[in-house]
Amino acid sequence: MEDEKRSVQIIIEENKRLKSAIAELSILNEIATAISSTLSLEQIIKLIVQKCVKHLHVEQGAVMLIDSADETNPFHTFIRKQDTGIIEANAFHLDTQLSGWMILHKSPLLVNDFNNDDRIKFIEKRANLKSILAVPLMLKSKLIGVVALFNKRDEREFTNEDQRLLSIIAGQSSQVIENARLALREQTLIKVQEEMRLANKIQTDLLPKEIPQFKGYQLAGRSIPAKEVGGDYFDFMKIDDDSVAFCVADISGKGLPAALLMANLQATLRGQTFLNVSCTNCISFTNNLLYTNTDSSKYATLFYGILNTKENIIKYCNAGHNPPFLFNDNSKTQKLEIGGVVVGMMPNSKFQEGMIAINENDVLILYSDGVTEAMNAAAEEFGEEKMLDIVRTNLKSTAEEIVQKILDEVKEHSRKVEQSDDITIMVIKRIE
């Protein structure tokens, strides 16, 4: 009789355990199904908090994630799901203090007597906070966040079973949260790449699409940025039926900052060409404007010239740019150096104007240092001499062919080496 009673008792106990195990499993299953069906980080965390609040019978739940990229505020509370307004005031403080504890201990925290528990003395007392259950979110033994539940409902206390269940939930969630974060980061990266692609398109469109045509002359130019966008700039701007302004510039630095300044410089120059001012006035004005618009560590080397195709004369001002070379028919070269210091560095710099005649079959080459300083695998520069040799042996070719020939040779020289600087070449040839 006694044995029978004990057996019944055992079966009842076993039944109870099974029931609670089934309940636990169904909770876990529900959470697993829910979070695996979404990829959004916010959705996943919201679901975890909602399910915990519901199944563990608490008044409030929160998930704090560590953002290692943000050093000043590494913890972000993603979601505070609450059914009552109990811990609204200073929730941020509480989350930070709790997260701080978790960074130190990396273990579950179960507190049923909030106001008298020595372990959490450092957390300020709150009348409406009675119990806390918090477990770490661990990934490959690294703490990535905390799941915390506040106030067990109906005046009950958190049990060891609650802690066990929440620990399992946290274990399941860590990888899913991490995956969602990685996906989020990837999306951001794709967006940035897309924006850079657009920036590249905008910059390409800023360069002259159609080079103006003048009787007796061939004009050609090309610019290849090292990254999606660059700080090199060249332009041909028609002034009237006989004259064309042309320029090559290299803005200090690389990438997006240089590209933004390039657009600024171009707008400044195009605005003035329209007014047909002299080369020195144009450069002086550009210098002052660029100086005002930037700090003094940003500057540009700029060659600006005006070709009169009727008088066959080039007036120019060279503001610290690699001097262009004018090749005569008999292969003699002249450097176009007259001008002044780089623009954007100091206000009211003085500039001088140079003038040079361009005869039949003369070739003028302008370039940026990305050409001459292009490295090969052995870290040897392409060099000015090699560039000049190519022009010299191709004086009979068209302006476009000379540009292409130099580009090809530079490409060949820096084979297997990543292009480190923007490359720009411009050629003006008088044919008759």
Place this chain on the structure above:
Amino acid sequence: MKINVVEKYTSVVIELKGDITGGTKNEEFSDTLRKLILEGKKNLIIDLKETGYVNSSGLGMLISGYTTVKNAGGDLKLANATEKITSLLVITKLITVFENYPSVDEAVKSYS
């Protein structure tokens, strides 16, 4: 790039070792200059003896340093510029802006 500050007679010599490519080092350099100016040290010399490669951002750093010192009533001169750096100064015509001396001693002497 490593920055090393040495006092020599009435001048302060700032040695720049390694490549000058701007970036984060830019701030360290301008902080060094600002500190020297606050201490009333205005006869400054950049020693380029052990400087390697200087790119456009690095040159920008020197220019901005020059402006800072000049605006504070001081001067920033160069010493021991390598052939490569000298040619960069010639092309950009910054050679007309920076006083450039073949040795630190001569740069120091120019201040006396």
